[in-house]
Structures are given as C-alpha cells and as structure tokens.
Amino acid sequence: MTMTSETQTTVRMPQTPLAEFWSYFIQNRGALIGFCFIVFIVLLAIFANFVAPHHPHEQFRDFILVPPAWAEGGNAQFWLGTDGVGRDILSRLIHGARLSLLIGLVIVSVSLVLGICLGLIAGYFGGFADVAIMRFSDILLSMPALLLAIAIVAILGPSIVNSGLALSLVYLPHYVRLTRASVLTEINKDYVISSRVAGAGALRLMFIVILPNCLAPLIVQATLGFSNAILDMAALGFLGLGAQPPLPEWGSMLATAREFIQSAWWVVTFPGLIILVTVLAFNLMGDGLRDALDPKLKQ
C-alpha cells in the first residue's frame, strides 16, 4: 500500500534538483559516512572552546607524556594522554581541527574563486588571454605541488598564512583548467547564443548564464581539494614550514612527536589518525558528490 503511494508521488511530482541530488547522494553509504564525520568535525571545530577539556597551549608540567586514560598509567583528566611538554592531546586535536578546517576552507575558496575567474576569462575570450593564462597554469602544474609550496614558503617565511597562500597558488591551475574546459563545451550551446542575441553583456554571459552550468565538476574538485589542502598543510607543518609552535596544527604535532615513536606511541598515533580519517572522509564525500552530480551516472 505504502509502496504504491510512494511510486505514485515520484511519478507525479518531478523532484527539485536539490532533492534529487540528495536522493542520489544518500544511496552512497561511504559518502554518507564521510559527510556525517565532516559535520561532526565541523561542530567540534566550531565549539572547540566548550568541547575541549583544556586549553591547547596549557602545559601541565607534572603530567608529561601521560598515556591515554584507558592505558596503564593513564589519567582520566587526559583522555588521549599528554605530549612531550604536558599538553592535553585531545584538546590540541580539537583545536587543531579548527585550524586545519579553516585553513582548508581558505585555501580552497581562494583558489576556487581565482580559478573560476581566470578560467572564465580564458574560456570566454580566448585568444591572447587564453594563451597567457593557460601557459601560466601549465608552468605551475609542471612543478611538484609540495616543492612549489616549499619554495614559496621559503621566500615568504614560515607561517600558517604564508603556507596557506602558497598552497592556494599551487591548486589554482586545477580550477582554471576545469572551468575553462566546461566553458568551452557550454559556450556554443543554443541557450548561450540566444542570451547573446538577446543582448546580454560579457559579464552576464560569463557569470549568470554559463557559470551555473559549469559548477558541478567544480564542486567535486573543491571537495577533493579540501582533503589535499589539509594533507599538504600537514606536510608543510611536518617540515616546520607551516604553523609555528605552539599552534596545535596536526602536521606539526606529528613532526614534534617523531622522537617518541618508540617510547610513547600515543603522541604520534592520534594526530596521524585524525589526519587520515578526516582526509578519508573528504575523499568519500567527494566521490559521492561526483556520482550524484554527474548526469551520465543518473538513471
């Protein structure tokens, strides 16, 4: 009985694009798990001040290298133990989530916005602008991403803002290429030509007519780029070029814990684990988004 009524509604009322997207998205179990985890991490990051049991910089000098609460010698005050100078690892991870997500967001937004603008210009105008922009992004692409970032940070000086800038520049070409390619496939379609005939200006054509139809691949790329940004940020932090102490950035936490790899496993394990899980969550969600947004995969 219920079955028939449900089929009837789907047949009768076409879904809104958002509802349709959502129904495709939740079919993908992995994507849903990734999404839920990301929501969880985002909430942790936003409410870090209330959730974290301690201040991330506070050094409990009497509790250096305390193991996690459940392990032998653990202390209920520090669930995941303390690091080499007595800071609570759980609190640092929670506050580190704020840093990592924020920096990921900034990196992705900067490179996405710039990439879209440059890609639209290259694809829409063609000619010299196209050649100049695309060759520039080819040059950027020809260098290994992390190496380029290291070079930029070495020039600007190590700090979290500079490494964010460096990484935005590194990711820029991906968005430029993607946008340009979509623009080229869209620009000669009838709806664009009719807008043009109706007298729409270049800006209107670019941003209001063409851009919305190119968004799907960009959203997928941005989600996957988010995980890359977090990972590369951690790598820069690990090399001592990203966040500077005492900021609780995941990569630098991992780097300073290296010496304990054989004597205090918890100091190394938890930052590594959270980087792994977060990046995995973003990748799963990115995959799900791609499936849900790609018209070719729809029934």
Next chain:
Amino acid sequence: MKKSLSLFAGAALATAMASTAVADTFVFCSEASPEGFNPAFYTSGTTFDASSRTMFNRLVEFERGGTSVVPGLAESWEISEDGLTYTFNLREGVKFHARSDFRPSREFNAEDVVFSFERQMNPDHPFHGVSNQDYAYFGYMGMADAIDSISAPDDYTIVFNLSAPNATFLANLAMDFASIHSAEYADAMMDAGTPNQVDITPIGTGPFILAQYRKDSVIRYVRHNAYWEGAADIERLVFSITPDASVRYAKLRAGECHHMVYPNPSDVAAMQDDPNINVLSQPGLNVGYLAFNTNKAPFDNDLVRQALNIATNKEAILDAVYQGAGQVAKNPIPPTMWSYNENVVDYDYDPEYARQLLAEAGFEDGFETDIWAMPVQRPYNPNARRMAELIQADWAAVGVDAEIVSFEWGEYLERTQNGEHETMMLGWTGDNGDPDNFLNTLLGCQAAETGGNRAFWCDEEFNSLVDQALRTPVVEERTALYEEAQVVFKAAAPWITIAHSVVFEPVRPEVEGYVMSPFGSHSFYGVSLAD
C-alpha cells in the same frame, strides 16, 4: 679527476674486502655529514669525529678518556721560565698515510708542523687562501695573537715563540684545529694544480685512512697499518650517516651499527633494558644556554635579562627535554671543571617577581621577541625546539610573547653569529678542559666581535678578570679569578644557563675497549670487536 677516480678504486677494493671479513668492520652511526675533512676550517664535533679524530694527530694529545695533555707527535717539550718559548722534540719514524693516489716519500718531520701552523697563521702563505675558508678555531682561540713565530732549528725540533704568556697554550695544541697535515702532499697537489685536494682528501698520520665519502650517506676508512702507536684492531671503519635518532636506534638494535651518537633521551630507558645494547654514560663537559642579544633593546637592560632568568622554570626543562639526565646549570662552566664556583646563587623560578622586575624596567605590558631554536640534536641540548616551547610558555606567563624561529643548522649558526636574533639557544662542549675555553671563548669581548659570543656581551670587569687569568700560570690564582668572573657573569645575566647534560653513548655488547671522551668526541682507535 684522476685522483678522485683512484680514490674510488681504493674504496671499491675496501668494499670488496669488507664482504670477506665482516667481523673487522666497525660501523658508527653518526648524526650528520661532516662539513669537510680539514678540521682547521670548522667547529662542529661532527666534522672533528670524521677528520681530526680518525685521520690526524697533533703535537700533543688529550689522554684517552681524560682531559690531561700527553705526548703525541711530540715526544717531549720544554717551556721556558718566562712562559714565552715552547720547544717540542718531535717523534721519529712517524709515517703518513699511503694511498694509491699519493705515496709519501718521507716520514713526518718539522716541515709538516711548520706547514700546518703557518698555513693558518700567515695570510701570505701559498695555502692560506686555498679552499677559501676561514680558520675558525685558530681565530676563536686568538692563536694568531698568541703565537709570535714558529721555527724549526732542525728536522725534529719545533720552537713556538709566544707574544705573551698563555696558560692554555699547550692544551690548545691538542685541539682539533692544530692537526698536523702532510707538507709533502700539499706540495705535490700544488704542483698538480689541484691544491684544494689537500682539504678534500687530506693525508694525515692518524690511525685511519679516508677511502670513500658520499655526502649524507657514508664515510669509509681503512686501517693505517704503519700507524706509529701500532695499527688499530679494526680493519675498516664506516660512518653510516643517519640524521634521525629513532632510525639510529633501530639500526643499533638490528646490529647494523656498533655505536650510535645522541640517542633520544626518551629512548634511553628502553636501551638500558635491552641486553643487546650497552649504554655508556658520563656527565658531559658541557653547558646548554639561552643567550640574550645584548646589542638589541630591550636586552641591553640588565633588569629584563634578570627578569627572564627568573621567569624560566629550569626544573621543568630538565624533566621534559633532558628526561632528567643532567643537572640545572647556574654557571657557564660545568661542575666537573676546576674553578667551578659553588657559591654562586642561581635565579629562583618566581613569575611574580619576574613581572615586578619587568615593570620596574618599564615593561608592565611585556613585549614581543623571538627565541631562536636550533634544528639539530646536540649533546648539551637534545631538543631545542621543545625547550623553546617550554620557555615560550614560561615567558608568556609574565607577558613576554616570543616567536620561535628555526633555520637549517649551518644557516642558523651563521645568522646568529651575525647577531640577527634577539634571544637564541646554543651550548658548548669543552675542547681543552680549561675554563678559558668557556669563559673567554663564549663570553669574552674578542668573541663578541667575532660572534663566538652570541650574547654580544662585553663587560670590562669580566673581560679583565678572564684576560688576567689567561696570563697567569699559577692554577690557584687562576681559580680565584675565574670564580670571581662567574659572579660577575651571574649578576649581569647575559645568558640563561640551562643545564649540564649527561651524555649517553649506546654501543653493541661486542664492542670492547671504547672509552668516552669528556669532550664529546668519538674516536675508534683502541676499539676492538669480540667474536
């Protein structure tokens, strides 16, 4: 090119032999590549381990495992009444290294000694500018001023004329920079048009001959069979360059090396429990410190320096960074050294009082500064970045915001020598067992000009005390002067003296006859491997 080729041929031979008799190969897991192979140019212990301690001898040597001076290439010596003339009688029958690319035609004699010193001392010497490097220690120790002239009345006598009496002169000659090179090899290389080969693949009289070097990977040596003290027990010596302490530990456990330097303090307990590892230890002749750049405001103010001394919790540093293996330092010289002043009172940790002093100095709201932390592990400071984080938190508690700055090691030393820092961490391991080597080399006015004094602190009272002590031959008088100098130092507080560490050296149980050096150097003559 020809030379390097034949050198590699020798190395290939050495490797081929290594596979037949593994038991006689001693592998040392060292922490970094040496800066080069001429010890006169450099200051790091890493370089000395790889050059002067293996390949060279000096006129006089430090006794194995001690700080007293014993005969080396000089069999005996006389010092004139006025302390200005040192006459050395050289040992006969000492042979230089013979390699496939160079075979010495004569034995060691006075010409080699004159060459080795004149090269560093005389700017007109044909080899002075070769390799375009500074003679770092020769400058630090003020040798150019100390030595008036060197002469060789005959082949086996050397006379040093000093410009002023110098109580540390003899011990200075046992230091790494005073290693004796082959003058004949230098002439041959000059004739061949490759004078800098003398510094790349040098020839010395030491127990081991350089066979192969690959940067950041490995240094191979073979035994010098004609060594004057008798050939070493180990036939081949290999330095396996392993920058990461955890990796060194893993290699030692796996038996891939017989001896490793600078273990992580956090691993020492586990090593002591391991039946396959013997952990040797002794209090180091060292000090780890934080120097304020007294040329820069606000550190030109005594009150600020004292306040930050008081604001720093050294006990916590000792626990977290040294894992308790050491003791809190109050003087710039270690307690095992003569003239250590027991009566000096250290600044007690008291953040309230520190705030008060800062307010008195006009910094009620604190100020911003930087802490330079070295990127490498040293015997006197196993983890400078962690130490910096602790100090950063301590200072933040009294309102001083410090940013931690770090550079690659060579860059770090150079920039701090130029005084780019506001506060920086470093340390020192004694080179010759004399307090002058700490108090004058690290805190004297001359060192403030050359940058060896990273605090750039030049105090007339302190400097005249230390200067006077250097010119006095009587140990009791020198002790009194140095004790007073330590009081002056503590009051002015150009440093935070942090700790004197215990040095650990884990070795495999089959290693026999290894003796730790109080100077923190590593030499493998006299070491053998049990079956």
